Amino acid sequence: MIRSFCLFMAFASNVQAETYVSDAFGMVPETAISGDRATWAGLRTGSASQIVQPSDPSAIFIFIGAKSMVAGKDDGHAVALTLDQNGNLLQEGSVEFSLETNGKDTAFVSDGIADLIFQPEPKAGVFAGGASIGSLQSARALYRVTSDLESVSPLLLEADPLRVETFETLTTTPLADQYGNLVEDGMGMTLLLDHDDGSTTLLSAPVREAKAEATILVRDITSGGTVKAYLGTNSGSQTTDFEPLSASNLAAVQIWPITDLNSVGVRVGPMTTDAGHLLNDGAPILITVDDGDGKLVTSSGWLLDGYFEAIVPGISDRTSYAVTYATALGQETRTVQATTAPGAK
Amino acid sequence: MIYRSLFAVIFLAVAAFVLWGAASAFEVAQERQVTYRYIASALTPAPERDTLVTWEEPVQTLVRSLTESDAKLIGKALVEAWQILAVSQESGTTDILADRFTGVASKRAEQSVSDATLYGGRMIVLKQTAKPVFFHKDGSLFQAEVEMIVARYLSKNGEDLDTFTISREKGIATLLNESNGWRLFSYERRSTSNLGTDKVAWSGSLQGLNYYPAETPWRDFWPRFDPALIWADFSLIKGLEANSVRIFLTRDAFIGKSAEDAEKNLISLLKIANAKGLTVIPTLFDLKQDFSLGTWADDAQYLERVLPILSKSPAVSFIDLKNEPDLDFKHHGKAKMLAWLKTVIAMSRLYAIDKSLTIGWSTADAAPLLADELDVITYHDYAPIGGTFDRLAKVQSLIDGAPVLITEIGDSTFEVTLGYPGSEGQQAERLGNRLDALKSADGVFVWTLHDFPKVDGTVVGSSPWVKRLQSAFGLLRADGTEKPAAQMLRNRFKGG
Numbered sequence: 001m002i003r004s005f006c007l008f009m010a011f012a013s014n015v016q017a018e019t020y021v022s023d024a025f026g027m028v029p030e031t032a033i034s035g036d037r038a039t040w041a042g043l044r045t046g047s048a049s050q051i052v053q054p055s056d057p058s059a060i061f062i063f064i065g066a067k068s069m070v071a072g073k074d075d076g077h078a079v080a081l082t083l084d085q086n087g088n089l090l091q092e093g094s095v096e097f098s099l100e101t102n103g104k105d106t107a108f109v110s111d112g113i114a115d116l117i118f119q120p121e122p123k124a125g126v127f128a129g130g131a132s133i134g135s136l137q138s139a140r141a142l143y144r145v146t147s148d149l150e151s152v153s154p155l156l157l158e159a160d161p162l163r164v165e166t167f168e169t170l171t172t173t174p175l176a177d178q179y180g181n182l183v184e185d186g187m188g189m190t191l192l193l194d195h196d197d198g199s200t201t202l203l204s205a206p207v208r209e210a211k212a213e214a215t216i217l218v219r220d221i222t223s224g225g226t227v228k229a230y231l232g233t234n235s236g237s238q239t240t241d242f243e244p245l246s247a248s249n250l251a252a253v254q255i256w257p258i259t260d261l262n263s264v265g266v267r268v269g270p271m272t273t274d275a276g277h278l279l280n281d282g283a284p285i286l287i288t289v290d291d292g293d294g295k296l297v298t299s300s301g302w303l304l305d306g307y308f309e310a311i312v313p314g315i316s317d318r319t320s321y322a323v324t325y326a327t328a329l330g331q332e333t334r335t336v337q338a339t340t341a342p343g344a345k
Numbered sequence: 346m347i348y349r350s351l352f353a354v355i356f357l358a359v360a361a362f363v364l365w366g367a368a369s370a371f372e373v374a375q376e377r378q379v380t381y382r383y384i385a386s387a388l389t390p391a392p393e394r395d396t397l398v399t400w401e402e403p404v405q406t407l408v409r410s411l412t413e414s415d416a417k418l419i420g421k422a423l424v425e426a427w428q429i430l431a432v433s434q435e436s437g438t439t440d441i442l443a444d445r446f447t448g449v450a451s452k453r454a455e456q457s458v459s460d461a462t463l464y465g466g467r468m469i470v471l472k473q474t475a476k477p478v479f480f481h482k483d484g485s486l487f488q489a490e491v492e493m494i495v496a497r498y499l500s501k502n503g504e505d506l507d508t509f510t511i512s513r514e515k516g517i518a519t520l521l522n523e524s525n526g527w528r529l530f531s532y533e534r535r536s537t538s539n540l541g542t543d544k545v546a547w548s549g550s551l552q553g554l555n556y557y558p559a560e561t562p563w564r565d566f567w568p569r570f571d572p573a574l575i576w577a578d579f580s581l582i583k584g585l586e587a588n589s590v591r592i593f594l595t596r597d598a599f600i601g602k603s604a605e606d607a608e609k610n611l612i613s614l615l616k617i618a619n620a621k622g623l624t625v626i627p628t629l630f631d632l633k634q635d636f637s638l639g640t641w642a643d644d645a646q647y648l649e650r651v652l653p654i655l656s657k658s659p660a661v662s663f664i665d666l667k668n669e670p671d672l673d674f675k676h677h678g679k680a681k682m683l684a685w686l687k688t689v690i691a692m693s694r695l696y697a698i699d700k701s702l703t704i705g706w707s708t709a710d711a712a713p714l715l716a717d718e719l720d721v722i723t724y725h726d727y728a729p730i731g732g733t734f735d736r737l738a739k740v741q742s743l744i745d746g747a748p749v750l751i752t753e754i755g756d757s758t759f760e761v762t763l764g765y766p767g768s769e770g771q772q773a774e775r776l777g778n779r780l781d782a783l784k785s786a787d788g789v790f791v792w793t794l795h796d797f798p799k800v801d802g803t804v805v806g807s808s809p810w811v812k813r814l815q816s817a818f819g820l821l822r823a824d825g826t827e828k829p830a831a832q833m834l835r836n837r838f839k840g841g
Binding site: 076 | 408453454460463467485488497498499532534536
């Protein structure tokens with residue numbers, strides 16, 4: 001018993017020989033604690049345990065978020081982190097927040113933090129805020145308020161009738177939320193053109209200068225319809241008409257007999273539109289040749305460079321023929337005299 | 346005739362010397378330089394690291410609610426921050442602090458590492474509970490009241506443990522969510538209280554065996570656990586008139602993915618022991634090799650998993666916290682090992698409040714270490730038989746009436762020739778003599794039930810000589826038949 005007591009005293013004597021200080025980050029001999037370490041706030045145990053208190057304010061940092069708030073909907077959160085000259089969290093004091101959208105307000109410090117919930121004015125833009133404690137002022141923090149897209153009702157301007165082979169521009173009216181904040185550039189919108197014949201055309205329309213605009217080349221479209229503009233789940237619509245093309249003038253028709261084959265050669269063109277260009281390559285054409293004796297022979301094909309040329313069999317040699325041709329520009333019947341083949345001497 | 350005998354003896358001596366030399370050379374050739382890359386190890390994500398913080402309800406309604414994902418990320422940052430600090434204090438390098446510290450906390454962490462290098466102080470956070478106080482609406486600033494269990498120690502020379510504390514403390518942790526994730530901006534400690542050290546008295550008289558299955562000893566035990574085999578082997582142990590069995594809970598089996606299976610198997614083993622009328626001495630942290638400070642929080646997690654199971658079982662007599670930790674003093678430093686053991690003792694008191702604790706020291710000389718904190722004193726005695734009685738008497742005289750058990754004695758039957766270095770007959774005789782010398786102990790455990798056909802070189806070393814010795818300590822041969830020592834032991838145990 002006595003021996004064991006002596007043994008434990010020997011162990012204990014090492015422990016008791018020197019006093020050690022423990023703090024939030026470890027342990028050091030009390031005689032070796034640095035001046036800097038001695039200032040760390042919080043509980044320090046040693047020969048005399050003590051709570052080290054923070055000194056006067058020396059630094060203030062501000063955090064404002066969320067970084068992007070929806071006008072009229074999102075609250076902002078302004079937070080100040082306050083420290084003394086040794087980096088200790090302040091335990092008391094009041095912080096004055098100064099917010100560009102809301103003016104000034106005060107909050108109290110607890111464990112180094114003071115915070116303020118605020119609802120910014122419903123005005124879109126980038127704003128600045130700051131905080132101060134005593135004579136100390138934080139750096140400036142920026143925050144942003146964006147338009148309330150959910151309240152934007154996209155409307156479309158009345159569009160000109162759709163005309164084949166022309167560029168048609170579909171445009172919205174200026175886009176603004178319920179507070180009058182214009183929708184920012186770059187916002188993506190979708191335009192959907194529902195044609196009367198059941199087909200649809202999808203267009204992407206980025207917002208620029210508060211308007212969304214999309215241009216469409218009218219081709220392979222045979223009817224008008226309804227244009228819808230979508231921004232999120234909101235949409236607006238506008239009807240649009242279709243205006244078919246017409247011929248700008250009568251096409252020339254040449255016909256020449258090919259006696260050996262009991263046929264005639266026919267050439268029609270150029271087919272020009274009232275938009276000032278040739279009817280596009282590949283446009284379908286149907287011609288009918290009447291030999292004057294009641295015999296009608298048809299031939300169909302596609303335009304190339306505004307012309308259609310074909311050999312129509314089973315037509316006798318005559319001095320004149322009635323030729324009917326039908327294209328997207330309409331149908332025309334012409335009586336033409338037989339000539340020699342183009343290029344023949 | 347005399348010359349012949351002399352020649353034979355010289356020949357055997359030379360042969361044994363050559364064999365020993367060859368074994369030593371082979372052992373050296375098998376040595377691998379072990380580089381403890383503890384910094385990398387600390388940064389390697391542990392599977393449970395993000396769950397090491399227990400979250401409590403916020404002090405007040407938060408402007409931004411803490412989601413499960415937030416809690417995981419912030420919890421991981423809190424855990425890793427303190428692990429990195431511990432690793433940095435141990436290594437003396439501050440490079441990795443920036444991973445989890447920023448602002449004020451970064452400067453203080455650097456200062457603490459500098460002081461730790463100069464004066465030998467260390468701090469290890471073992472467990473954390475956090476109660477959110479503040480969360481910025483945009484998720485950039487977070488503050489929590491944190492309750493931590495923290496071990497601190499200081500050793501100027503690495504050998505003497507100059508001071509040690511383990512306490513439950515509260516503080517305010519402030520974190521910033523920066524480009525590389527959450528980092529600790531500030532931590533201020535507000536209060537501390539030392540962990541309880543109430544001891545749990547134990548009395549009894551145990552006569553038992555150390556146990557591993559013959560085919561699956563050491564690392565293979567828990568991954569290849571077979572309850573039918575345990576049932577059969579415990580029947581054999583009971584048949585030797587033993588009333589207790591000492592088992593080993595490898596650390597790695599109870600951490601990570603395998604832990605759930607290992608826990609179920611542990612419960613199963615304890616039920617089998619109870620059904621057989623055997624008490625169990627579970628030995629924890631078996632085969633733990635890395636004691637760097639970055640691993641201690643994981644060790645606390647191991648205790649939190651294992652001890653409630655052991656605490657609930659009526660079969661558990663007392664708990665052996667570590668097998669032969671004194672053998673690690675030289676490699677890891679005595680002061681650090683003692684601090685680790687004190688930490689484990691204190692943490693175990695949290696989870697096993699009604700179970701007595703011991704440490705299985707490798708020698709009688711080490712047995713008085715930490716005796717004032719342990720409930721039961723246990724050591725191993727493989728030293729010369731002649732001093733067995735005196736060693737026990739000395740330990741008993743030093744430890745102020747606490748029960749003393751010798752949890753390992755044993756003798757190998759590995760025989761090269763003519764009873765050298767051992768034989769089955771000598772095993773029975775030597776074990777019998779040692780048991781006689783230990784009659785005044787409160788219990789004795791023999792190493793071990795079985796011979797081991799395959800000995801794990803990572804456990805006993807790569808020396809073929811040692812491996813052969815270690816393979817033949819069993820009371821039962823590899824074929825399951827009893828060696829003479831088995832009957833001797835049965836008779837002794839039957840006699841009480």
